[in-house]
Amino acid sequence: YNSIGFLGENYFAGYSDEKIGDLVPRLWDVSVDENTLIDERLLKVLKDDDAEMTVTTGTPLQLAQGYELKMSGIELDRGAVYLDLLKEGQSVDRKVIFPGKEYATVADKTYYYKKDIGDTNEIVILAVHFKNVFRGADQDIATIDGVFQVSDTATDVEVDTEYDKMRISAVAADSITMDNKDNSITLSRNKDTALMAGIGIKTADQDEVTIDNPIRLYIYKSLELQEES
Known part of the structure; x- marks a missing residue:
C-alpha cells in the first residue's frame, strides 16, 4: 500500500497496483476505489502486523476501533473457515474463506472488509491473512500471519484546510503540499515555535546569526512515552 506522513503520523493513501510477478495485488483488485488521497482524505494506519497468532471459535481476533473477527466454524473437508466481523458487538460482515484447501491462493487465504469512506467507494479497510486451519480436541483453531487495518473514519486533507499555522495548499494522488499562508512565522535564536498538532521548530x-552562519534549527514532534509497568 502507499503511505504518507502527515502531522507526524503514518497514514494510508491508497493501494498499490504493482504486481509481484504475475500476481495482481489482492486488496487493490477488490477495492472499487483504491486511492483515498485523490478524494482528499487520509486513513490512519491502525495495524500492520505479520506476527503469527492463533484464534479459536472461543477467542476472536481483537482489532482496533471496536472491531473483532470471530471464527464461527470450519469445514475441514473443504478447508473452509466461516467468519463474522463485529463492531461494538454488532455483526457488520460475514464471509467464508478457504485457507485449508489444497493449493490455496492468496485470495483463498485472505479475509477482507470493504467500506465507503466519504467519496471513496468500497475500499478495503481490514484484511487478515490465514495461514492454516485445524480442529483441536474441543475447538476449531486457525493460524493468522498478517493483519492490516486502517481507520474507518477519514482525516480531511482538502485544499485550504488549516492546521494551526499551516494550510494545505495542494493535494495530488501521491503528495500533500502545505504552506503558512496568512500566518507569518518569525524565527529567532533559542526559540520554540509551534506549527501544528505537536509539531514545532526549535532554533x-x-x-x-549571519548570511554565512544562518540560524540552526530542527523540526520536531512531541511524543508521550509510557513507562513500562
Missing part, C-alpha cells in the same frame, strides 16, 4: 541558542 539554536547561537551567538551570531
